[in-house]
Amino acid sequence: MSVKDELAKAYDPKPVEEKWGRFWLDEGLFAGEAKSPKPKFSMVLPPANVTGILHMGHALCFTLPDIITRWKRMQGHNCLWLPGTDHASIAVHNVIEKRLAEKGLTREKIGREEFLRIAWDWKDKYAGVITGQLKKLGLSLDWSRERFTMDEGFSRAVIQVFVSLYNEGLIYRDYFLVNRCPHCRTVLSDIEIEHQDLRGKLWHIRYPVEGSDEFVTVATTRPETMLGDTALAVHPDDERYARLHGRRVILPLQNRPLPVITDERVERDFGTGAVKVTPAHDPVDFELGKKHGLDQVIVIDGAGRMTEAAGPDFAGLDRFAARAKVVEKLTAQGLLVKVEDHEHAVGHCYRCRSVIEPHLSWQWFVRIKPLADEAIRAVEDGSIEFVPANWAKTYFEWMYNIHDWCISRQLWWGHRIPAWYCRDCGRIIVAPAAPAKCDRCGGPVDQDEDVLDTWFSSALWPFGTLGWPDETEDLKAFYPTDLMSTGFDIIFFWVARMIMMGLKFRGQVPFRQVFINGLVRDLKRRKMSKSEGNIIDPLEMIDKYGTDALRFTLAALAVPGMDLALSEERMAGYQAFANKIWNASRFVLMNLKSERPGIKDVELTLADRWIRSRLAAVTAELQTSLERYKFYEAADLLYHFVWHEFCDWYIEFAKVGLRAGNATTEAVLADALDRILRLLHPFMPFITEEIWQHLPGAGTSIAVAPFPVAEPGWADEAAEKAMALLQAVIVETRTIRSENRIAPKDKVRLIVKRAGREETAVLEAQAASVKTLAGLETLELAAGLAEGEGLLKGVAGPFELGLVPGKPADVGQERDRLQKDLARIAAEIGKIELKLANADFVAKAPAPVVAENRARLEELQARQAKLARNLAGLAGPA
RNA sequence: GGGCGGUUAGCUCAGCGGUAGAGCAUCGGUUUUACAAGCCGAGGGUCGCAGGUUCGAACCCUGCACCGCCCACCA
Numbered sequence: 001m002s003v004k005d006e007l008a009k010a011y012d013p014k015p016v017e018e019k020w021g022r023f024w025l026d027e028g029l030f031a032g033e034a035k036s037p038k039p040k041f042s043m044v045l046p047p048a049n050v051t052g053i054l055h056m057g058h059a060l061c062f063t064l065p066d067i068i069t070r071w072k073r074m075q076g077h078n079c080l081w082l083p084g085t086d087h088a089s090i091a092v093h094n095v096i097e098k099r100l101a102e103k104g105l106t107r108e109k110i111g112r113e114e115f116l117r118i119a120w121d122w123k124d125k126y127a128g129v130i131t132g133q134l135k136k137l138g139l140s141l142d143w144s145r146e147r148f149t150m151d152e153g154f155s156r157a158v159i160q161v162f163v164s165l166y167n168e169g170l171i172y173r174d175y176f177l178v179n180r181c182p183h184c185r186t187v188l189s190d191i192e193i194e195h196q197d198l199r200g201k202l203w204h205i206r207y208p209v210e211g212s213d214e215f216v217t218v219a220t221t222r223p224e225t226m227l228g229d230t231a232l233a234v235h236p237d238d239e240r241y242a243r244l245h246g247r248r249v250i251l252p253l254q255n256r257p258l259p260v261i262t263d264e265r266v267e268r269d270f271g272t273g274a275v276k277v278t279p280a281h282d283p284v285d286f287e288l289g290k291k292h293g294l295d296q297v298i299v300i301d302g303a304g305r306m307t308e309a310a311g312p313d314f315a316g317l318d319r320f321a322a323r324a325k326v327v328e329k330l331t332a333q334g335l336l337v338k339v340e341d342h343e344h345a346v347g348h349c350y351r352c353r354s355v356i357e358p359h360l361s362w363q364w365f366v367r368i369k370p371l372a373d374e375a376i377r378a379v380e381d382g383s384i385e386f387v388p389a390n391w392a393k394t395y396f397e398w399m400y401n402i403h404d405w406c407i408s409r410q411l412w413w414g415h416r417i418p419a420w421y422c423r424d425c426g427r428i429i430v431a432p433a434a435p436a437k438c439d440r441c442g443g444p445v446d447q448d449e450d451v452l453d454t455w456f457s458s459a460l461w462p463f464g465t466l467g468w469p470d471e472t473e474d475l476k477a478f479y480p481t482d483l484m485s486t487g488f489d490i491i492f493f494w495v496a497r498m499i500m501m502g503l504k505f506r507g508q509v510p511f512r513q514v515f516i517n518g519l520v521r522d523l524k525r526r527k528m529s530k531s532e533g534n535i536i537d538p539l540e541m542i543d544k545y546g547t548d549a550l551r552f553t554l555a556a557l558a559v560p561g562m563d564l565a566l567s568e569e570r571m572a573g574y575q576a577f578a579n580k581i582w583n584a585s586r587f588v589l590m591n592l593k594s595e596r597p598g599i600k601d602v603e604l605t606l607a608d609r610w611i612r613s614r615l616a617a618v619t620a621e622l623q624t625s626l627e628r629y630k631f632y633e634a635a636d637l638l639y640h641f642v643w644h645e646f647c648d649w650y651i652e653f654a655k656v657g658l659r660a661g662n663a664t665t666e667a668v669l670a671d672a673l674d675r676i677l678r679l680l681h682p683f684m685p686f687i688t689e690e691i692w693q694h695l696p697g698a699g700t701s702i703a704v705a706p707f708p709v710a711e712p713g714w715a716d717e718a719a720e721k722a723m724a725l726l727q728a729v730i731v732e733t734r735t736i737r738s739e740n741r742i743a744p745k746d747k748v749r750l751i752v753k754r755a756g757r758e759e760t761a762v763l764e765a766q767a768a769s770v771k772t773l774a775g776l777e778t779l780e781l782a783a784g785l786a787e788g789e790g791l792l793k794g795v796a797g798p799f800e801l802g803l804v805p806g807k808p809a810d811v812g813q814e815r816d817r818l819q820k821d822l823a824r825i826a827a828e829i830g831k832i833e834l835k836l837a838n839a840d841f842v843a844k845a846p847a848p849v850v851a852e853n854r855a856r857l858e859e860l861q862a863r864q865a866k867l868a869r870n871l872a873g874l875a876g877p878a
Numbered sequence: 879g880g881g882c883g884g885u886u887a888g889c890u891c892a893g894c895g896g897u898a899g900a901g902c903a904u905c906g907g908u909u910u911u912a913c914a915a916g917c918c919g920a921g922g923g924u925c926g927c928a929g930g931u932u933c934g935a936a937c938c939c940u941g942c943a944c945c946g947c948c949c950a951c952c953a
Contacts, residue, residue: 010915195950202953220953233953270952277953284951345950390882397881397949488948523890525946556901557891562883563946565890569902576915587912632892636900651912731919737907738919744908775910775918817920828897835896840933849896849934856897 007589007694011582013546016690021138023689029703030073030140032080034473041077042478043069043511044462045134045141046486046494047086047149050123051095054133056520056528056566057487059538063551064517064558064631065485066139070682071626073140074707080478081140082465084147085127089414089454090184090351092119096413112412119413123148133539138547138685140703145474147465149457150415157464158415158457159432161505166419166430170367171407173419173428177279177286178406180359181349182304182319186410187363188349189453190403191492193356195345202271202342203327206335207232210248210257216241217337219271221344222281223330224323226251227310228299229258231277233288236262238273252335253326254311261292280360296360302410304357319357364408364417364450371500372402378499383509387629388561391488391516398492407453414451421446459497462510484511487519488561515629518563525565536566544568548684549575555683556635577639578687581680584647585691588673591658596670596696603664606726606766607653609719611672614645616714622679623710635683642676649727656769670695675708722762725797726770729763732796733774736803739817740792746806747777753785755798763799777806793870800866818871825864832857 024030032042043065048058065081073079096118097107107115127148134141147154165171178187203223206215216232232249234241241260248257258277265284266275279289280296289296299310306314306322313329314322330336347356376399378384379392386392408417420429424443429435438445460468462484466475480502486495495514502510521527522534529535541550552574557564604612618641625634650672657665674695681688681702692702699705733750742748750770754760760781763770767779782802785791791802832853835841842850 007912009913218953222953265951267952275953282951282953284953287951344952394882394948401949492949519947525890559892562891567890567902570890572915573902576913579915580913583913583916585912590912636892640900647912648917734918735920741907744910744918772910832897835934838933842933844933845896852896860897 007582007586007691009583009586011546011579011687013542013548013578013686017136017138017542017547017686020686020689021135024140024701024703025135025143027701028144029701030079030081031142031144032082032474032478033078034477036078036477038076038078040080040477040482041069041072042080042481043082043483043485044465044481045081045083045139046484046490047084047147047458047461048130048134049088049091050085050127050130051088051091052130054130054137054538056536056538058134059137059550060520060554060558060564061485061487061517062134062137062139063554064515064629065483066137067551067555067631067634067682068483068626068629069140070685070703071707073703074678074681074705076706078477079140080142080145080474082145082147082478083131083134083139083141083143084461084465085130085149086458087123087148087150087414087454089409089411089451090186092122092413093411094184094352096122107412115412123150136539136542136547138551140685145465149454149461149464153467153470154457154460154464155415156432157460157468158452159418160469161460161501162415162418162452162456163430163432164505165366170370171364171430172367173362173364175360175362176365176406177281177283177358177360178363179347179356180302180361181352181354182302182357183352183354184349184411185303187359187361187406187408188356189406189455192350193347194350194353196348197343198346199341199343200346202340203330204272204337204339205252205276205330206337207249207252207258207276209244210250216244216249216274217272218274218276219340220276221342222323223326224306224314224319225278225281225299226276226326227254227306227314227322228278228280228297229254229256229276230279230289230295230297231258231292232260233263233266233275233277234260234273235264235266235268238266238268241274252333253313253329259294261288261294263288263292281358283358286358286360298360300357300359302357302359302361363406364419364448366405366407366456368402368405368500371504372399372496374503375399375496375499378503378509384499384511385513387513387515391491391514391561394488395491395496399496405453407456408448408450409453410449411451414454415457417448417450417452419448421448455493455497458494459501460505462498462502463506468505479506479510480508481511483513483515485515485517488516489519491516516561517558518561521563521565523565523567525563536568541568541571545571545575546578546686548578548687551685552577552635552639552683555631556639558631560629560631574639577643578684580643580647581676581684581687582691584642584651585673585677585694587651588669589691589694591666592670592696593666594696597663597667599667599671600664603662604668605653605657605662605665606719606722606762607650607657607769608665608668609716610653610723611646611650612668612711612714613716613719614641615672615675615708616710616712619675619679619708620710626682638680638683642680646672646676649723652773653769656772660768678702678705678708681705722766725759725762725799726766728796729799729801730770730774732794732801733776733803736792736794736801737775740805742805742807744775747775748806749778749780749804750774750776751780751782751785751791751802751804753800753802754781754783759798791873793866793873795863795866795870800870815871818867822864822867822871825860825867829857829860829864832860 069079069081100106179193180187200221202219202221204217204219206217208215229251244260247260251258277285277288279285279294280298297309299307300319301307304319306317308315349356418430420435422438422443422445425441427438427440435445462481463479466479468475498510526532526534549571553571621637622634654665654669677688677692689702692698771779785800785802794801835853
């Protein structure tokens, strides 16, 4: 491609994204190398849910690490970023079972085998949707290593982990009260339950005391569970109920005698101080039941319907219908004392939002404490670092209070539990492959019907994807990974478990750092949700504003760990930025001959030296920001530098140099653009690649071009000071013009009173540039400004300016402005004088601070004097 | 009940001990040959409240208020 190729007048992202997206993949630029002398940088992408559709949360969570990866790659790292998908068992079940239901079918009717066939078809068809959408984000993923949590190798890893934990006694089977979702028809772990405060009722029910006319009143939020009561509990020291110790009460509706037990866990102040105990349907009661040896009567089944044990009046009823009927019957029998409003937390399924039912059943559990202890240590000793650090607290809080993890699910889509039960002797065999027969009695065996929690398999993602349990080259080269980027909502679900499993099975942490990004919200700070209708769809945004604009927006809003408020306006702003880059590049390319001229130091103009000095500084600052994952800071830095320094000042100065035929300025311009593109590339990969490829001497791809380093020789304090001086003169002149309504086409004379020798020399040398940028007819240096000639006066740094307009100006505005300025300066002077008058300040503040204040005071006083003179000059002739 | 975060310009947010910042929005000017998705200029804030530490506090400490999350077995 040659420089002569015209760039379109406005940037059109679509063809560019299409072209380079394909190019990067075709060239294999993002493939990690198992054998490489370069330092490695590896990450695994949080596996995308196969039922998923790309949303803004993904866009954020993936764009930020992509910035890091692209940056590392350009710095010469051997980068691997491995993508993949997650089988998402409950979500897939919900989708498929809903479809079956539409045809009047259930999974039980079609059977396990047929169901799995449908699920695999479905997965093959739809997993591509999410991965296709991921590709549109321009992520530098190594698709040649894409994995799926149920692919052959990964499944082998899952089974091996299960077997090995079982053999070590870290996985066990138990008859336990667990959470069950009646809708999804599976049990769930504790963290899959979302507690929500609901306004409910507290029903007060009288239980007759056996062999007397007395009653005891208990309070409950779930009257239907009383059918399964097996005791009544009071606090041992509660004198109100001392008379009941050792006696029995009669359970209404069931006419069953219940023992009265005493336990310190009963809160005397809550309700009536007497509590019904239902070991099969309440977690606390379950424990009380175990402690006191109570019966466990199951009155609600796994589908949320009342069982035979609930009695003929209730059997078969839905739990909520049963509640109404229980209340009705109690009322009829005069046993309902009162009903109070009562707000309390109710558990809901995190997938379908149904009310959770405590459910007594045989399940598999991970004995988690030993794993958690190691995982806690890894964060405590800094082997793993949370960014921002305060998320470690959340992690610790959960880890210290962790409960055993229920990992069996009554579902079919997933990794089937590798446990077999002997039909004859009941022996449990846990093995990687099906045993032919019982190894104890030779009887036939049946495999456990359940599958494993999806999170059990995703916990192995960082090493399972790299080939474990085989000692592959990839595993050796890329484990442990360097960074994990994810949302705080899955710290417990996923991050903590990866740490535990990584340490257990690799003896090493799965990643060095965890970057926690915030939630994407709308401008009113609401969570984005379909029902609210406030979704900002990333694909739609890409379509409207371009991927680069979307990425830059996300980066610019990304304060580590903080939620961000996204708006389309913001994206439009960064689309404009992309366009600005585009046009600045067009300008540079238009002025560039087909080969880049060399840079001769002696030919460097002041502006050339200045932009190189700034470039060096910005490059260094960017480095710091990225190292700390301060994406917003990095984005802001680049935005400001490119737009307000490179475009607004340097290009304008360079025009003067170019007109004079300065080849070095041409070269500096091209070199600065080249560097700017490379600095921007991690944030805006597409537009930077497109433009960069137009530069003479471009390499294969900007994605593998070296990331700029701050050139130590480019820092140039003198140039920065001189530029500040020129900018002050130019801005002051423009302000005077604007305030006095001097039309831009009116060329004015500017008279500058000479100041210090060096400063005056700078101005003199740069007169051509100043004239162009300030729109001057002439720039004259004088020993003083004539008074009373209707000069419009201003102050710029050490200079006093006098402006002579072609036409007489409206001086009223100017007077207002001067007066305002003076007032402001007087206030500031007052503040500083007060400070300096304070003996404590002068004595105790560090010397440089005091000196700074003195200098500032002097400067302000000088400015005040000049402005006052200007005002007086105005007042005269006006 | 425990824990975490927030409160700074109209909006969204930086700043976290020494002159209050950005983007957008607002107002005024402007078709200057890279860009009107532009250019030039301007206005706008006792940094939630009350105490304290300090020569000095938006920033550190204490308390309070209001918002938002997370965890939790008062039925």
